[in-house]
Amino acid sequence: MKYRTWALVGLGWALVGCGEAGARGGSEEESLAPRGLAACSYTVTTNTYDGPDYWGTLVFKNTGASAMTSPTISFGVPSGVTCDYDEPGWTHTQTGTTCVYSRTSGLTVAPNASYTFYYSTNSNASWTASNVTITDPGCGGTTPEPVPGLTVNQKKVAEALTSIWENDTPTLDYAYSENIDDGRGYTNGRAGFCTGTGDAIQVVQCYVNLRSAGNGNLLAKYMPGLTTINNRFLSTGQSQASTAELDVVGNWVADWAASYNNTTTRADFKACQDQVSDALYYAPAMAEARKWGLATALSRMALYDAYINHGESGAKSMIRAANTAVGNSGQVAPVVGYNGITETAWLQKFLEKRRDVLAADSTWIDAIDRVAAYEKLRRLGNWDLSSAVRNDVRARDCWSTQYPISGYTVRNINPDGTWSTPGTYTFACQ
Template sequence: MHTPHIRSSRRTLLALIGASLVAGPVIATRSASAAPAGLDDPAKKEIAMKLVSSAENSSLDWKAQYKYIEDIGDGRGYTAGIIGFCSGTGDMLDLVELYTQRRPGNVLAGYLPALRRVDGTDSHEGLDPGYPDAWRRAAQDEAFRRAQNDERDRVYFNPAVGRGKADGIGTLGQFAYYDAIVMHGDGGDSTSFSSIRRRALDRARPPAQGGDEVTYLNAFLDARVWAMKQEEAHEDTSRVDTAQRVFLRNRNLNLDPPLDWQVYGDSYHIG
């Protein structure tokens, strides 16, 4: 069952920068001279996809989510696909436009005028009743699955990893950035990723500025929790408190398995 929650507006300006737990292995804090690990390592990226899917879709099987689509009642219209593209926030429109450039005449192409009209709203006008079925049919096409991957990377993953590397933080920190962009976007409001990062910078310096990585990441997660609590549907902060914070508390800055965490009361494991 998919776990509903609100996502803030997430326009493609992101591309300009998206109970007791069994803890993971205790890992020493990275020395200042060591190069930070990268979330873009294929094995680490796979872990990131599973971690996000546990929160977004209550499942580690993120590849099963290409076909997912529903209105979760968050004011963003339809939410769909591997990263929660929304008809009301523009990223779904960008995705379908990319897919149509690559595969003209696809089953979603005829819905582009309606997607443009409903952008910025929660309306289904022009999308119902056939759009969800068309999305699920499109998800059988490798070109559509590849387009979802590419838009996820362009809008969310690559900006998060790039900003994390510039700040000198390793794999766990880069994931914390990525998860924040997925939920909050970077639209410039007080709960956007950039605002969360600025709030953290007011309290601590990242390694690239001579700061301690663990201290900075604690400040970032504190700022993230504050941002989540500004919206009623984000008041459950377990994706931070009983997941990312657990890894940080155990100094697992490289996000090395085994990983054990909880989200919304459900337990997950990566061996």
């Protein structure tokens, strides 16, 4: 059961990502005006930590149109590991398992250029840095606060739960591609990137930067058609349903799937989907959570899912509505702690506002049970996601209205992100 997503943030192109048109509700705040750059466009080509040498290496390529002038690098390390060395020109801070390195002097990384960053820690075990994020004033990003978003395992749980709503399985479906006739062209991959809304083109451009057509990139040949569609989208501000420019070139659906299913190209293709998804949904959601003082993994996970489902504009509209509902009509940030407002009270109102947005649309009311899962976790108090997450709940179990049943398969997601399908369960909201 594939559920559509949409977004209103950009990474090199302005976009109105895939999906849920009805969830916008036509409000002024949720207009379809294209937005500009929201984060750096880059590809991490090397990510290693050599335990015996206490030495980490990150190599990233600037795939954007503008030069980076003073990049900030943020990444996660295993629990108990401390970042302990600054290369010349760099300084770092650490909060929990997140290390943030900032420049003490200017550094230019030109478009299409790569930069090698070295760091050290107190760990003699080998591992890979997680959640690598690069921001820079030159590409519209902002320096991240030294505050973690979700831990590695919490993010696995969050993405597995969202994947149930997107593909009815906790396993991220990188190979998925289909025209679901929603007026946005082909819907693709782990986050529903669409050919007619400016986000699928970002995945393909990232992939082209890593791998040429001569080196097995089956999607490179579609870039001219994607660009034509994207230019039409940008000039009109309207999602583009036509796939004619792609269909004349080849079998888009088959080539998208093959790009992931081929073990030779899989790593590059997966990395690009992960990078674009993080830039469009995860990083903005975590920044918004920090702004409003949402400190728990559950609140951040709920906001992350809302960004994927409703896009930046839709998520922010619901945040404003929740703020007003808890007595913060002036939109004072942070909201948690303001006039005694608690995080659980705020999350309750946010989920209710999101429920109402979905319920107001005749098509997308069928996806309303996805909101109930977060409400159940709130009532259970599973704030740090340390207990297993199970979507054995429907909106009608949490609220008195007899909402339609979405029909998602019930799954059990463990705190480390592994999952199973339970043999028995009872629908309930607590």
